[in-house]
Each structure stands twice: as structure tokens, then as C-alpha cells.
Amino acid sequence: MTDPTREHGAPPLDRGTVSTEEPPQTTQLTTPAPGGRRRAVAVRVAAVVAIAVVALGLAYWRTGNEVVVTQAVLTGLMIGGVYGLVAMGLTLIFGVLDIVNFAHGAFLAVALYITVEMVGRFGAHPYLALLVSVPLMFLLGAAVQRFILSGAMGKPLENQLLITLGLALLIDNGLLLFYGPNPQSARLPNDTGINVFGAVVTVGRLLAFAVALVLAGLLYLLLQRTRLGTAIRAVAANDSGAQMVGIDTRRIYMATFAIGTACAGAAGVLVAPLVTIEPTTGELFNIVAFVVVVLGGMGNVVGALVGGLLIGLTEQLGALYLPGQSPLLSVFIVFVLVLFLRPQGLFGRAA
Amino acid sequence: MSLLQVDNVSKTFRGLKAVDDVSFTVEEGSILGIIGPNGAGKTTLFNCIAGAIAPDTGTVRLSGTDVTGAAPHKVSKAGMARTFQLMKPFGSMSVLENVAVAAMAHGTSRRAATDAAADVVERVGLSRWRDARADGLPTAGLKRLELARALASRPRVLLLDEVLAGLLPAERLPVMDLLETLRSQDGVTLVFVEHIMAAVMRLSDSVLVLEQGRVLTAGSPAEVTRDPRVIEAYLGEEPAGAGS
Numbered sequence: 171m172t173d174p175t176r177e178h179g180a181p182p183l184d185r186g187t188v189s190t191e192e193p194p195q196t197t198q199l200t201t202p203a204p205g206g207r208r209r210a211v212a213v214r215v216a217a218v219v220a221i222a223v224v225a226l227g228l229a230y231w232r233t234g235n236e237v238v239v240t241q242a243v244l245t246g247l248m249i250g251g252v253y254g255l256v257a258m259g260l261t262l263i264f265g266v267l268d269i270v271n272f273a274h275g276a277f278l279a280v281a282l283y284i285t286v287e288m289v290g291r292f293g294a295h296p297y298l299a300l301l302v303s304v305p306l307m308f309l310l311g312a313a314v315q316r317f318i319l320s321g322a323m324g325k326p327l328e329n330q331l332l333i334t335l336g337l338a339l340l341i342d343n344g345l346l347l348f349y350g351p352n353p354q355s356a357r358l359p360n361d362t363g364i365n366v367f368g369a370v371v372t373v374g375r376l377l378a379f380a381v382a383l384v385l386a387g388l389l390y391l392l393l394q395r396t397r398l399g400t401a402i403r404a405v406a407a408n409d410s411g412a413q414m415v416g417i418d419t420r421r422i423y424m425a426t427f428a429i430g431t432a433c434a435g436a437a438g439v440l441v442a443p444l445v446t447i448e449p450t451t452g453e454l455f456n457i458v459a460f461v462v463v464v465l466g467g468m469g470n471v472v473g474a475l476v477g478g479l480l481i482g483l484t485e486q487l488g489a490l491y492l493p494g495q496s497p498l499l500s501v502f503i504v505f506v507l508v509l510f511l512r513p514q515g516l517f518g519r520a521a
Numbered sequence: 522m523s524l525l526q527v528d529n530v531s532k533t534f535r536g537l538k539a540v541d542d543v544s545f546t547v548e549e550g551s552i553l554g555i556i557g558p559n560g561a562g563k564t565t566l567f568n569c570i571a572g573a574i575a576p577d578t579g580t581v582r583l584s585g586t587d588v589t590g591a592a593p594h595k596v597s598k599a600g601m602a603r604t605f606q607l608m609k610p611f612g613s614m615s616v617l618e619n620v621a622v623a624a625m626a627h628g629t630s631r632r633a634a635t636d637a638a639a640d641v642v643e644r645v646g647l648s649r650w651r652d653a654r655a656d657g658l659p660t661a662g663l664k665r666l667e668l669a670r671a672l673a674s675r676p677r678v679l680l681l682d683e684v685l686a687g688l689l690p691a692e693r694l695p696v697m698d699l700l701e702t703l704r705s706q707d708g709v710t711l712v713f714v715e716h717i718m719a720a721v722m723r724l725s726d727s728v729l730v731l732e733q734g735r736v737l738t739a740g741s742p743a744e745v746t747r748d749p750r751v752i753e754a755y756l757g758e759e760p761a762g763a764g765s
Contacts, residue, residue, distance in 0.1 A: 207654075397625045397634075404611045404622045411609030414571070416597035416626035416674050 214516055222483065229490045241369035242486040248375040249444070250482020251382040252437050254475035256455055257462035258386055259433025262393075265469025266406045266426040269319065270327070272334040275456025276341035277431050281307060281438020282356075282447045283345055289356040296356045296443045297377065303435045311431025315424045323423065338453075345449035353446040361443070378440040385436050386475050389429070393471060402426055406469065457498070458485075461505040467515030477516065480504075522585055524549040524710050525601075525678050530569050530579030531734075532562075539565040540576065541734035547678070552704055552711040554725035554742070556718075558754055561731040563714040564606060567680050570712075571603045572596035583678065598627065602676035604667040606683045606714075612656030616647055619655050619666055623673035638673055645669045646695060660687045665696070672703070679703070681713035685720050693720065700724060722746070730754065 229239045260274045281303045288299040318337065322329040363370040393399035404412040405422045413419050437455070445451055462481050466473025481501055488500020508515070523546035532540040540562045547553045555563055569576040575590030582588065583599050591599070602623075611619050620641050624634035642651045645665045650658060655666060668684055681700075685693050697720055703709040715721050721728060721742060728745040730737040732754045738745060745751055 395631070397631055400618065400622055400625055400631070403614060404619075407611035407613050408609045410573070410593075411605070411611060411670075412622070412626075413593040414573070414597060414603060414605070414609070415623035415670055416594050417622070418592070418594045 211517070218480065218516065222480075225483075225487055229487050233490055237368040238490065239487075240367045242490055243483065244366060244369050244371050245375070246483035246486035247479055248371065248379040248482070249441075249485070250479035251379040251386075251475075252441050252478070253455075253458055253462055253482050254478025255382040255386055255433055255440070256437040257459045257466065257474035257478050258389055258471050259430035259437075260459045261463045261466065261469055261474040262389075262402075262433070262471055263427055263430035264463065265471070266402055267315075267319075267323070267423050268327075269330045269334065269427075271427075271430070272331065272456065273314070273337040273341065274430070274434050274459060275452035275454070276338040277307060277310070277434040277452070278438040278441075278455050279345055279449060279452030280310070280341060281435040282442050282445075282451060283349060283354075284435075285356045285439050285442035286349075286354045286447055290354075296358055297381070297439060299356075299439045299442070300381075300436060303439045304432050307435025307438075308428045308432040310435075312424050312428035314431070315427035319427070320420065320423070338456075342449050342453070349449065351448065353448050355447060356442040358443040374443045378444060382437065382440055385433070389433065390471065392429075398425065454498075458501060461501055461508075463515075464505065464513075465508050465515055467517040470515065470517045473515060473517035523547060524584050525570075525712065526580075526582040526585075527570060528580045528582075530566065530576045530581065532565055532569055532574065532576050534565075538734045540569060542579070543731070543734070543736055544579075545729055545736070545739065547710055547712055549677075549710055550704060550708055551726045552700075552713070552724050554721040554728045555712065555714045555731060556716070556721055556728060556745075557731035557737070560733075562734040563731055564682055565734075566731070567603060567682055567714065571601060571680055594626070597674055597676075600677035601680065602671035602674045602678070603680035604664075604671050604682055604684055606686070608660075608663040608667045610655040610658070610663055610666055612654065614655055615652050616655055616658070616662075616666060616669075617642055617651040620669045620673045623670045624675075627674050634673075638669075641669045641673045644672070645699065661689075661692055664688060668696070668699075676709060678710045678712065681711065681715075683714055683716065685715060685717050693717065697724060718746070 226239060226243070229242065230236060233239060256274070256278060260271060263269055263271050263274075284303045284306065285296050285299040288294045288302060289296050314337065319330060319333060322333055358374045361372050361374045363372050364376065393403060401412065401417050401422055402425070404415070404417060405419050405426075409419050412422070438452070441455070458481060462474055462477040465480060466475070466477030481504070484500050484504050485497040488503070489495070489497050492499060525547040527546070528544050530540055530543045531538065543566060545553070555566070557563055565574070568574045570581050572588065572591050572593040572595065580587055580589045583596075583601055586599060588596050588599055588601070611622065614622070617635065617638050620638035621634045624637045625631060629637060639651065642648055645668050647662065647665050647669060650662060655663070658666060664684060664687060668681070671679055685696060688696065700711060701724065704711060711724070713724070725742050727740060728742050729739045730745055730751050737750055737754055738748050
């Protein structure tokens with residue numbers, strides 16, 4: 171903090187000497203100070219908090235019942251954590267590979283059915299399916315990137331878009347073929363509710379939320395604190411620069427797609443006990459995840475988690491404002507507003 | 522055996538011969554300057570050597586190993602680093618992390634890479650900005666970051682594409698000093714493309730002149746700058762029109 175560059179940002183290097191001596195004092199500031207960047211983020215956070223407070227006030231005014239509002243907030247945050255995990259995988263893939271992955275929801279659906287199988291065939295606890303689903307989806311993601319998508323790298327965006335869309339249709343219909351259209355379930359055994367300020371949260375939702383946050387945290391640590399993660403961020407920032415310093419970008423593309431798909435694999439298991447499982451269930455999560463990714467800033471992993479929590483809240487509070495409507499309605503209203511007012515998302519772009 | 526051996530390299534873009542049958546060798550510990558008018562094919566030649574593009578014909582050998590058309594990361598692992606004329610920083614990362622990435626890509630542990638990066642950052646004179654985001658650096662800073670990143674991979678051969686361009690005269694001297702210590706202390710072999718003749722004259726052991734993709738001439742800096750063909754290539758058809 172004593173470093174003057176912290177206060178004034180990086181003074182331009184255009185003038186003066188290249189030595190490590192004091193930089194010339196006459197230089198003009200041409201770059202935004204890091205402090206300014208932090209302030210800008212703080213302003214946005216404050217704005218989001220203000221909107222949330224107003225939304226809560228409105229919800230209370232509309233319902234006149236604090237328990238209902240508390241319930242909505244809790245349910246929203248719980249499911250929002252899972253939305254965040256789904257969206258982190260999607261936004262990571264976008265940030266590094268520049269692929270808009272329409273198959274992300276279909277991957278999540280595969281994880282749902284892995285959970286159904288684990289529970290149905292082996293009588294396992296649904297969340298034990300994480301041990302199978304995450305590695306399996308990681309491998310599936312790696313294979314899809316290596317054998318299906320790698321040929322479309324650097325080609326026009328429509329190519330990849332059509333490939334992932336086709337893949338989504340293929341997976342959805344494959345699931346339909348094997349499991350039929352009838353809804354399935356993977357309920358948690360004796361799932362009890364916990365009383366929080368009068369509202370009730372089931373242990374299942376709480377667990378899903380907690381595990382989603384832990385996985386999100388692990389993903390963040392992977393990106394920030396490991397060699398692989400640093401290489402992934404380098405490729406996201408500039409792939410030809412990354413190649414030139416010795417990073418095998420093809421390997422990074424494959425690893426990133428695999429990690430992103432594993433996120434969908436984990437999220438699928440976590441929500442399996444909470445939803446009715448149909449071959450198209452994944453698509454609903456896909457739509458929500460796209461809104462979350464745009465809200466958080468395309469390619470921004472932390473933004474995706476925050477966006478997930480916000481969209482979870484929006485969905486539940488929206489149901490209070492507009493009772494009887496699809497919860498997606500309020501999500502889309504927020505989506506349109508974000509695209510209109512802040513198309514780069516809350517936190518800009520930084521993978 | 523020469524450290525870097527380029528034989529008959531050619532590259533054509535849509536009928537335009539950007540690099541046309543270029544051959545040269547660089548001995549270990551020497552400095553080769555490449556000059557030539559704009560569009561002479563200098564950057565394309567660099568791209569062919571460093572693996573960014575595969576040459577149509579010809580071979581590139583690094584201490585005897587054929588690296589022709591090898592992927593850039595493999596060329597980098599084989600001991601050749603380069604800088605780009607148009608810088609390619611990792612904008613969202615700090616200056617220190619930008620440099621550490623290069624060390625990490627070469628198998629160094631995260632901690633050791635960060636330590637090594639701090640040394641390199643200091644060496645190129647960027648210590649004051651080590652924690653600043655790379656996209657906040659002005660051109661001169663990015664030029665030095667480009668150099669730092671290349672150095673962090675501990676190359677045996679360093680290809681520098683106009684590393685002095687965009688720097689003020691006062692800023693060039695320390696960079697030239699650094700390049701000289703790289704050779705004398707670290708034993709790094711340098712190949713550099715440069716427009717600033719003072720730098721070419723001072724640094725180069727030998728100079729290669731490209732024109733329209735071909736080697737016009739090669740020799741010591743003094744020989745090359747006296748060559749009338751070189752003067753003509755740079756100044757146009759002066760003798761024909763001058764004096765009449």
C-alpha cells in the first residue's frame with residue numbers, strides 16, 4: 171500500500187528513462203488507476219445491493235408477509251448457488267475458447283440421469299453420484315472438445331454454435347430414447363426442513379447450495395493459484411501470446427472445456443433431488459445459465475457466481491410480484507434490462 | 522554446428538512471395554540484425570522461424586533439431602523465445618503474473634516461477650509496475666513486458682521484433698545495454714529485426730538485409746551499410762534520378 175503506483179496507477183512509461191530510478195514526476199496520468207477500477211466495482215456492488223433492498227421492500231409491500239419474503243430469499247439464494255456453478259462452467263468455456271456452448275444444459279441433463287441411475291440401480295445417496303458424474307463429465311467434455319469441437323476452432327462463430335446446438339439436440343433425444351418422456355426423480359432420503367427466521371429450508375437445498383459454493387471456490391482457486399489455472403487465464407487473455415511463451419493452447423482448450431463440463435456435471439447431481447427429471451430439464455438450466463453469464467459479464471467466473479445468486483433471487487422474488495406466472499418471466503425481464511442498460515454485464519469481461 | 526540454421530525458407534501468401542528462399546545461420550552467442558524496408562518479409566520470416574506459421578518450403582534447425590513448422594509452444598520449449606512487434610500481453614493479469622506464466626510454462630513451480638519473474642521484471646525495469654494490470658501499461662511498458670516474458674522462458678535464442686520501436690531515444694539505451702548483457706552474461710543468442718540503424722550498428726555482429734522477401738546481402742554492419750544496393754533499397758532509385 172506504500173507503493174505510489176497503487177495510489178496513482180501506472181504512470182506512463184513513454185517519457186523518461188528505462189532505468190529503475192524514480193519515474194519522472196512530470197508525467198501525465200493516462201491510465202485508469204487501480205483504485206479507480208476498484209471504486210467502479212464498489213459503485214456497481216452498491217447499485218446491485220440498493221436494487222436488491224428495493225426489491226425486498228417491494229416484495230414485502232406486495233405480500234405484507236415477512237415469512238413469505240424470507241422464504242423467497244432463502245430459496246432463491248439456495249438455487250442461485252447452483253445456477254452460479256452451472257454458469258461458471260459456461261462462462262469459463264466462453265472466456266477461453268470463445269465458444270457459446272449450447273450443449274451445456276444437455277451435459278447437465280446427462281448428470282441428472284447419472285444420478286437417477288445411481289439412485290435407482292444401486293440405491294446410493296443421490297449426492298454420491300458426484301463421485302461418478304464429475305469425472306465422467308470431465309472426460310466427456312474433453313472428448314467432445316478434442317474430437318468434435320477442435321476442428322471448428324478459429325472458424326466462424328456459427329460453426330461452433332451449430333455444432334453445440336446439434337450436440338444438445340443429440341443428447342436430449344438420446345436421453346428421450348433411453349429413458350422416455352416420463353418424469354423421474356432422485357429424492358433425498360428423509361429430507362427434513364430447517365427453520366430459518368420462520369421460513370423453511372430443506373437440508374437438500376442447503377447441501378446443494380453449500381456444495382455448489384465449495385466447488386465454485388475450488389474452481390476459483392484452481393484458476394488463481396495453480397499453474398494450470400494461470401495458463402488457462404493466459405490463454406483467455408491472449409491465446410497467441412500464450413502459445414509463444416510455451417503454453418500448449420490445444421491442451422488448455424481441452425482442459426477448460428472438460429472443467430466447464432464437469433461444472434455442469436456437478437450441478438446436475440446437486441439439483442437432481444430438487445427438480446423433476448426429464449430429458450429437457452437441462453434446457454431450462456441452459457437458458458438461465460445464459461442469462462447469468464450475460465449478467466455477470468461474458469467470461470467472468472466470479473461474475474457468474476454473483477449473477478447466479480442474483481438470478482436465483484430474481485426468480486423467487488419475481489414469483490411474489492407476478493404470482494401465477496412462470497418464474498422465467500422475471501428472469502427474462504432482468505435479462506432484457508441488462509442487455510439494454512449494461513450489455514457488458516455487471517463486471518465487464520475478465521476470465 | 523550453428524545454433525540456429527535456416528535453409529531455403531519460402532512463404533507465399535496468395536501469390537505474393539513474402540519470404541523467398543532465405544537462408545542464414547546464427548552462431549551461439551552472436552547477435553544477428555535483420556533489416557529491410559517495410560514489407561520486406563522480416564516479420565513473416567520470424568513467424569516461420571518461431572512456428573507461428575509453417576513455411577511452404579525450407580527447414581529451420583535449432584542446434585541441429587528440425588523445428589520447421591513445429592507448434593509455437595514446442596519451439597518455445599526447444600529454447601527459442603520471441604517478442605511481437607504488436608504486443609500480445611495478458612491484459613487482465615498483473616505484469617508480474619504475465620512474466621511468471623512464461624516461466625511456469627517451462628516447468629517451473631508456481632513459487633519459483635514467481636521469484637524468477639520478479640528478477641526478470643526488475644531486470645527490464647518494470648519493478649514499479651509489477652503489480653499493475655498489463656493492459657494499463659503504455660506502449661513502452663508493453664514493449665518491455667514483451668521482452669520480460671520472452672526472457673522468463675530462459676531461451677537460448679531470442680527473436681526480437683522491433684523491440685525498440687515506439688521508445689524514445691533515451692529509453693532505447695538501457696534496452697540496448699540489457700540486450701548486450703543478455704549475450705555477455707547469459708549467453709543468449711539474439712536475432713533482431715530493427716529499423717533504428719544506430720541500434721543495428723551497435724549491437725549486431727552481422728547484418729542480414731531483406732528486400733521483397735529475398736536476402737539482398739549479408740555481412741558486418743559496416744560492410745552492409747556501405748553497400749550501394751542497401752542504400753538503394755532503403756532510399757529508392759536514387760542514383761538514376763540524382764545528379765541529372
